[in-house]
Amino acid sequence: MRRHFLMRVVLVEAALILMAGMASPARAAGSAPDEAFQRQVFGRVIGKDRIHACYRRAYDAPHLGSHPQQNVRTMTLLVTGSAEEGADPGYTLGLGVTFRKAGTHFETFGGCGAIGSSAAPAAKANVAHCSVDCDGGAIDVRLKGEKSVLVAIPDGARIWKAGSDSEDSDERKRFGADDKLFRLDRTALTDCLSLVGDEDEKAMLRRGQ
Template sequence: MKLSLLTALAVAALISAAHAEEADDIREASKAEAETFNTRMYAGTPGNKAYACFVRRYDAEHLARHPKQKVASMKLLISAELDREDKELHNSFRLGFRYRHRSGDFDSSGSCNHAVFTKDGNEVRLGCGVDCEGGGIGVALSKDDKSTIVRLERVRVWQNNKPDDEAEQSLVGGADDRIFRLDRTDNSECASLVTDRKELAALRHK
């Protein structure tokens, strides 16, 4: 099955986060596969709106074992919202992190679509991309659904939630910054990634 144009744009980020030999083994997820993944991601049927929050704060022992790791902590908020026009559930992401040796909070965001990696036993992942060739991330779930696996090559980020050219930078996957395992936690842990008041209220009630 060929990827639709809309899906291909978002999944391009996922492909860039995959190894080159995997690129030809990605297909668009079927509706049933996407729905099953959504139920796992949001720990139940999403309904009209749903959130899933994953967090990791790396301790000194972990960082000592990975001296080239640039990231000290990371948060990922995956959101789903039913579009009233096309009646489809649309996924998006917000990523927040702190560097190990730099001050300040950094963040990124964009839209996501489902794709299937056939080499990994038909594993469904989200391909999440940032607009205007801003790179992106691949998001998978652990077998027990208690953690997410984030893969990246490059993703555009902004410091202190300031989306302008001066604050724009990129988080580039290095030797110890290509794959991150984040643990599922209460949605309130990701509240700092949300700036809209109405959405923040919805997040806290989920």
């Protein structure tokens, strides 16, 4: 179930933090690109507690009418940041999607590396490169102004019905030819509650954390 998959995401995040810390033991809050990314996404640098940001977009009928090969009707993105002392920060994402031909909610989760870290020197300073577990595809989150991000899914990503077992489902075929790049706008953290299974973390979102 989702709980098992989220546990794997947490383990991936922990591994990313540990690996990054081994690569640059002197770092605490992250590199300058990391801190710039955090300030724009979360409003401040990551501290000892997790921090979240939520972005969303619902495409209206005129937009979908002018983009017949776009199947995505709504998209919600939850970005979570965390850090441990002496290590680069780690990021995870949760993505919720609905499509124009079905009201079913689908979701996916992934882990992201540090921004422009020594472990990934070629990484751009304003982009988080993320991957879905079990070769589920790549998702990039790029900063776009003060209140928006661009979500790139160039080759689709493994998704599954919300709340179902991720290991038994792969619905990436639902992405259309024009479902490659999405601009999402910042919204209330409570709009991302459906992407969180842990009650303590839901409480953090309700408190605006």
